[in-house]
Amino acid sequence: MSEPAPAISVADLHFSYDGTVALAGVSFAAGTGTVTALVGPNGAGKTTLMRCIAGLEPPERGALAVAGIDVVAEPRAARARTGFLQDFFGLYDRLSVRRCLDYAARARLVPEAERDLRVAEVASSLGLTELLERTPSALSRGQRQRVAIGTAIVHGPDVLILDEPAAGLDPEARAELASLIRALAAKGVTLLVSSHILAELEDYSTDVLMLEAGQVIGHGPVGRAERQIALTLAGGDPASLAARLSAEEGIGAVTTTGQELSFAFAGDEAAQAALLARLVREGVPVATFAERRSSMQELYLSRLREARGQGADQSADQGGAAA
Amino acid sequence: MNPELLRNIWLEITPQRLAAMPAVLFLLFGVVWLSEGVGELPDAAWWTGIAIGVVWGARQAAGAVMGEVAARTWDAQRASALGPAQMALGKLFGATAYAWYGVAPCIAVLLATGGAPADAATLALRTALSHGAALFASLVILGLGGRALVLTSLPHLLGMLAGAGIEYPLAAVSDATGWYGLALEGTAFGLLSGLLLWAWSVVGCTALIARELNVPRRAPAWPAFILFVAAYAAGFGSGDSEHGPLRAAFLALGLLTATTALVEPKSRVEIARLLAGRLGEIPPSIQALAATSVVAVLLGFGPVQAPSYGSDFTTLLPVAGVLFLARDIALIRLLSLRRGGLRGAIAAVVWFAVLYGMLPVLLASAGAEMLLVLFYPVPVEGADVATALALGAPAAQAAILWALLARAVRQGLAPAAPRPA
Structure with missing residues (x-):
């Protein structure tokens, strides 16, 4: 049918x-x-x-x-x-x-x-x-x-x-x-x-x-807006952890703000639990670890920035081609 | 009942107004009767009817749509499921319902006190014509992008002019020239012509509202009107000469083409579709130009041709006229693209005053009559330089302006570049 x-x-x-x-x-x-x-x-x-x-x-x-x-x-x-x-x-x-x-x-x-x-x-x-x-x-x-x-x-x-x-x-x-x-x-x-x-x-x-x-x-x-994970360290080096996480499959670009790292996470809840367990097992001093759904506003602003970035790139390309 | 008619009646015919009109008319006619006698009542009824029906009624008709636009209710109406004819008739008779409510007793008094039935019919016709013309003119202005309430004054004025006795000149021309050789009494012909004009104004209002509602046009109203104009005008040329009917039709269609080009809504998209060869929605002026061209060709090469060289109206004059019209349509569209419909039309009128008036006068006074072929269709005949110039000059101007228009349209339809960060 x-x-x-x-x-x-x-x-x-x-x-x-x-x-x-x-x-x-x-x-x-x-x-x-x-x-x-x-x-x-x-x-x-x-x-x-x-x-x-x-x-x-x-x-x-x-x-x-x-x-x-x-x-x-x-x-x-x-x-x-x-x-x-x-x-x-x-x-x-x-x-x-x-x-x-x-x-x-x-x-x-x-x-x-x-x-x-x-x-x-x-x-x-x-x-x-x-x-x-x-x-x-x-x-x-x-x-x-x-x-x-x-x-x-x-x-x-x-x-x-x-x-x-x-x-x-x-x-x-x-x-x-x-x-x-x-x-x-x-x-x-x-x-x-x-x-x-x-x-x-x-x-x-x-x-x-x-x-x-x-x-x-x-x-x-x-309801299916991109899932974000926010992770706060009690100590250690956030930059090296960010580099390690960025290289992992299913994890998007990691942004670091002080001791807090946030990244898009494509896995389900079981994968999320496994990631936390592995980090703790490896001795990463995790103080907080929580899922944060992107609000419509964040998603909108992020898409807007992407679109405008692409627009600027296209304009630059066109300008270059014209030149 | 037609929802638009009902809504207008709700607004126009309130209990207070229902009582007020007869009371005022009773007082007015009572005063005339007592002071001037019963013999003056037909005149009083006539002029009161004109004041209520034509002067005030045309204002109501002119504001039927413009008032909606100003009150921001027009889009809500357009978003409804009302049909064009429902809306046109609902507004035409609904917005003017109170005016008709006042005119009806005037007609009754006129007839009851010895007025001529023809006068009563004329009063009703003038009222109807003024309403039809005012609503039609307001829709034309709306189509040109004029949305300010103050613009209601223009269709109001045009409505009053239409109701001021348009049947008189038609009757006079008919009396002077005859119409297809028929022995029609002038007044009757004038009234009949006025009635036909009113009917066409209703058809025109319906067509323009269909455009406002974005309802696809199914009935070929405009081609039918073009044929009507050609046939009606040809009737006046029948007593002139053998080619008189065609000549009259050509002049009427030329005038129709030029007027339509000025007042028709001008959409960049419509022209883009036309230039792309999509002939589904040919602008009315182009349709009128096509009809004018057919008559021009008939005049030049048909069985009843215009006279040859030496006359004021030669075989090739209509062809040159058509080429100038083609140029003028492109010029009007170009000006409208840059300035918008209403301002474009006003700018075009100024341009035409220069092109057809000031420059030829200057050239003629400077002794350069040869150059007039650049500005006027001039009567020429035969394969000589003058003929080539008379046809080549408008053809070249038309080609250049249409090429410029095509370029401007294509530029305007290019997609916008994404906004940089």
């Missing part, structure tokens, strides 16, 4: 605003019910990528599909399966919250028979029931954001795209947003979320997609 199509599928996506390349060959796929954190510096192409997936920007070339529907060939069908919340909320300030939700449901092809029920359900799940007859202009930023999320999910989308959803929210509203994202993912909604607050993304994301200068510099599950 063939595997189901990914909820979001992007292949070799290119896009440029006049004179500026925003996306240069972006490819990735997101499975059903995943939460993909989209990270990258300002201008990396995050918002453009989201707008392309939402069908707001036509790509120069490349393929885009949402729930198996070609976004370019069938934009209306794809939009009916997608919810998109931009960093501004785009609400009608003169309509009541009920009418905002009702209009969003109608405009996303929710059948008439289900419409009132969907509006009531969404209002209930977002704590908007008491606010239904008020206008968005009379609500706080957090409440407006909930209304905007309501308009993006009232049609029960397969894919929800959130661009900087936590911007400007207080801590309580952020915690509520995280809970909501987890709840939607648990229901099978696939989410693509961009934010500059990586610690928060790490809290609920299953995957991370890193962009830099319109290109993917990293993509994978958050």
